[in-house]
Every structure is written in structure tokens, then in C-alpha cells.
Amino acid sequence: MTAFALPMASNDGGFVPPTISDTHLPDILPWMTDYGTGLGKQMIMIILSVVLIVWFFKAAIRNPKLVPGRVQFFAEGFYSFARNTVGRDIMGEKNFRPWVPLLFSVFLFVLLNNIFGAIPFLQLPSFSHAGSAYAIALIIYFTWIAVGVQKHGIRYFKLAVVPTGVPAWILPLLVPLEIISNFIVRPLTHSLRLMATMLAGHMIVVLAGSGAQYLIVVQDSILLNATGVAVIVGSIAMYFLELLIMVLQAFVFTLLTAIYIQGSLEADAH
Amino acid sequence: MVTAAVILASEGANPLLPNWWEVLVTAVAFAVLLFVVKKYIAPIFEKSYTDRVEAIEGGIEKAEEAQAEANALLEQYKAQLMEARTEANGIRESARAEGAQILADLKAKAAEESARITAQAQVAIESERVAAVNSLRSEVGTLATALAGKIVGEALDDDARSNRVVERFLADLENQSNAGATK
Numbered sequence: 001m002t003a004f005a006l007p008m009a010s011n012d013g014g015f016v017p018p019t020i021s022d023t024h025l026p027d028i029l030p031w032m033t034d035y036g037t038g039l040g041k042q043m044i045m046i047i048l049s050v051v052l053i054v055w056f057f058k059a060a061i062r063n064p065k066l067v068p069g070r071v072q073f074f075a076e077g078f079y080s081f082a083r084n085t086v087g088r089d090i091m092g093e094k095n096f097r098p099w100v101p102l103l104f105s106v107f108l109f110v111l112l113n114n115i116f117g118a119i120p121f122l123q124l125p126s127f128s129h130a131g132s133a134y135a136i137a138l139i140i141y142f143t144w145i146a147v148g149v150q151k152h153g154i155r156y157f158k159l160a161v162v163p164t165g166v167p168a169w170i171l172p173l174l175v176p177l178e179i180i181s182n183f184i185v186r187p188l189t190h191s192l193r194l195m196a197t198m199l200a201g202h203m204i205v206v207l208a209g210s211g212a213q214y215l216i217v218v219q220d221s222i223l224l225n226a227t228g229v230a231v232i233v234g235s236i237a238m239y240f241l242e243l244l245i246m247v248l249q250a251f252v253f254t255l256l257t258a259i260y261i262q263g264s265l266e267a268d269a270h
Numbered sequence: 271m272v273t274a275a276v277i278l279a280s281e282g283a284n285p286l287l288p289n290w291w292e293v294l295v296t297a298v299a300f301a302v303l304l305f306v307v308k309k310y311i312a313p314i315f316e317k318s319y320t321d322r323v324e325a326i327e328g329g330i331e332k333a334e335e336a337q338a339e340a341n342a343l344l345e346q347y348k349a350q351l352m353e354a355r356t357e358a359n360g361i362r363e364s365a366r367a368e369g370a371q372i373l374a375d376l377k378a379k380a381a382e383e384s385a386r387i388t389a390q391a392q393v394a395i396e397s398e399r400v401a402a403v404n405s406l407r408s409e410v411g412t413l414a415t416a417l418a419g420k421i422v423g424e425a426l427d428d429d430a431r432s433n434r435v436v437e438r439f440l441a442d443l444e445n446q447s448n449a450g451a452t453k
Contacts, residue, residue: 020283036289043295050303057311064318066325072318079315100316101308109303126296131288135296192286199285 018206049112090258107254114246125198137191148264159267201242208235411436
């Protein structure tokens with residue numbers, strides 16, 4: 001951290017730490033217009049992720065074999081992870097089957113868009129932009145509410161916010177809490193957890209990059225140049241930590257999706 | 271000097287505010303992905319899953335069938351082997367009995383044969399003896415007569431008398447020998 005702090009302490013005012021705005025590149029279509037006015041890099045990556053996922057999995061199972069080849073085995077690894085580890089283990093043998101495509105899509109979509117942040121030149125986890133995280137979390141939010149209503153009718157909202165087995169006098173306190181926690185906080189945490197971890201990882205990359213560049217290129221002192229190299233070495237460790245977090249967050253996001261839908265399906269069971 | 275104010279001023283965008291275009295693009299992209307996965311990808315995975323389960327379970331079933339068949343065959347072979355062994359034992363027993371029978375028959379036949387030969391030989395010996403006794407008797411008479419004649423001269427040439435004397439003598443001799451034999 002001192003390596004990062006040093007140039008800020010130096011009195012020439014040279015180093016300006018990167019900001020959130022630096023993660024908002026100018027739009028591509030129309031070319032180099034202000035961020036937010038047209039088609040940006042982040043949107044292209046979102047679309048690219050869908051294309052890549054569809055292309056890879058279609059190719060992997062174009063000719064499915066009983067004894068899978070290497071590519072099919074790899075593809076099936078993702079599918080059986082979404083199907084068995086997340087779907088079946090969370091939702092149970094009875095309920096999980098119709099939800100496997102959703103869980104699989106969510107997992108692959110989030111995973112690949114996160115991994116984009118670790119690929120040179122792409123180097124932008126799509127979900128570090130709040131919009132994407134909101135969008136997918138909202139889709140899941142509406143999904144589990146719809147599932148609950150479809151399964152239990154309008155009574156679902158009562159089931160979801162009125163816990164059974166608690167004394168009546170505490171309900172005035174509990175019901176508002178349940179409403180806030182289930183219907184307001186839940187989608188926010190679901191989306192912001194993903195967005196914040198990805199943004200933080202991305203900011204570390206940006207900060208390490210700009211810091212190292214400042215230390216090596218702008219500074220004259222050989223010692224500070226050496227610290228710049230240390231920043232790069234340190235950022236490699238951060239890179240692998242980020243990689244871990246990217247995979248982990250994709251897993252957590254999918255896991256929570258399964259848990260929310262499972263909660264709606266069995267709202268009357270608790 | 272980078273002050274807090276500068277940092278704040280340069281902070282720029284609020285990370286919590288979405289770019290609505292991104293919201294739209296993400297939602298649409300995800301919907302497309304979900305549609306494709308649901309329609310074209312998941313069913314194939316599910317099918318290959320069930321196919322595999324079937325193949326494995328079918329294989330196990332087939333193996334069990336083969337095992338049962340092999341067991342049945344083994345039982346059959348064992349029974350056959352037992353049967354064959356019993357049969358072989360029976361054959362061996364009967365052969366042994368038969369052999370013993372044959373041996374006994376042969377023994378009996380040999381004994382009979384030897385008895386017959388012995389009897390024949392005795393008959394032959396008896397007839398020889400009789401013949402020898404007869405010839406001896408006549409010869410002894412002649413010799414004795416000749417001898418006696420030589421001793422007493424021609425007086426004894428009367429055949430009738432001499433025959434009588436010889437007969438009597440031989441009878442005496444025979445009686446003596448018979449008495450000696452019976453003694």
C-alpha cells in the first residue's frame with residue numbers, strides 16, 4: 001500500500017488516482033462519443049459473451065457421444081455443475097429440472113463476463129457496471145416473485161413476509177423487516193455484491209496499472225522506478241486473487257438465484 | 271497537492287447509477303441466451319445425461335444377466351460332472367465285479383480240467399497196471415514153471431498139473447500180498 005501512497009504524498013501533484021469514470025470508456029458507436037450515449041465496449045462484451053457461450057456449447061454438443069470427448073467433457077462439466085451442484089442440491093430432486101437452463105445461463109453469463117476482466121485487452125468485467133448487475137438481478141427478482149405467485153397465488157406475499165411459529169405480538173415488528181429484507185434489500189444485495197466485487201477488482205487493476213506507469217515513466221528516481229516494478233509483481237498476485245473472486249462470485253450469484261427460487265417454490269414449508 | 275476535494279471532484283460517475291443502455295443490452299442479451307440454452311442446449315445435455323444413465327444401468331443389467339446365465343451353466347456343468355462321476359464309479363464297480371466273476375469262472379474251469387486230467391490219468395494208470403499185472407502173471411507163471419522144470423526136470427511137463435500148481439501158487443502169492451496190503 002505504501003507503494004500506492006508514495007506518489008500521492010509526493011508534492012508535485014503529478015499522480016491522479018484513477019476514478020470510476022476511468023472505467024467508463026468512450027462509446028464505440030458512434031465512435032469516441034461520451035460514455036452512455038451509444039454502444040459502448042461493455043455492451044459489446046455482453047453481446048460477445050452470449051455469442052461465445054452459445055457458440056462454444058453448440059459446438060461442444062453438436063455430436064454428443066456416450067463417452068464424451070475432451071471438449072464435450074469440459075462443456076458437460078459446466079452443465080452438471082449448474083444442474084447437480086447448484087440446481088439439484090439446492091432445489092431438491094423434485095423441483096430442480098425446469099430451472100436448470102436458467103441456472104446454467106446465469107452461471108455461464110456471469111462467469112464469462114467476469115472472466116473478461118482477466119483477459120488482456122478485454123480487461124473489463126462487464127458486471128463492474130451497475131446497469132448489467134441490476135438488469136440480471138432484476139430478471140431473477142421478477143422470476144422468483146412470479147414463481148411464488150404462480151405456485152401459491154396471491155397468498156404468496158403473506159407466506160413470504162409473515163413467518164410462522166412466532167408469537168403474534170412480535171409480528172408488527174417482523175413483517176416490515178421481512179418486507180424490507182425480502183423485497184427491497186435482497187435484489188440490491190444480489191446485484192451490488194456482484195457489481196462491487198467486480199468493480200473493486202477492476203479498480204485494483206486500473207490503479208496498479210496507472211500507479212506502475214506513473215512510478216516507472218514519470219518518476220526520475222531509480223528507487224521509485226523499482227517500486228513500480230514491485231507494483232507490477234504485486235498486481236500479478238492480485239490478478240490471481242481477482243480470478244478466484246470472479247469464479248466465486250459467479251457461483252455465489254447462481255447459488256443465490258437457486259436459493260431465491262427454491263424459497264418461492266416452498267414458501268409454505270417454513 | 272492532491273487534496274480530498276480534488277479527489278472528490280475527480281471522482282466523477284457514481285458507480286451505483288446505471289447506464290440504461292447497458293441495462294437494456296444486458297437484459298436482452300440474457301433473454302436471448304436463456305432462450306437458446308432452454309431450446310437448443312439444455313435438452314441435448316439432458317438427453318446425453320439420460321442416455322448415459324441408461325447405458326450404464328443397461329450395462330449393469332446386462333452384466334447381471336450374463337452372470338446369472340454363467341451361474342446356471344456352472345450349476346449344470348457341476349451336475350453333469352457329478353452324474354458322469356457316479357456313472358464312472360458304477361462302471362468301475364461293475365467291471366470289478368465282472369472281473370471277479372470271470373476269475374472265479376476260470377478258476378472253477380481250471381480246477382475241473384485238472385480233475386478231469388487227473389481222473390483220466392488214473393484210469394490210464396489203472397488199465398496199465400491191470401495189463402502189467404496180467405502180463406506179469408503169465409510171465410511169472412512161465413518163468414516159475416521154467417525155473418521149477420529146470421529144478422525138478424521134465425517131470426513137471428504135464429501142463430495141466432503144472433498150471434494148477436502155478437495157479438495155486440499165484441493165488442497164495444496174491445492172498446499174501448493182499449493180506450500185506452490190507453494189513
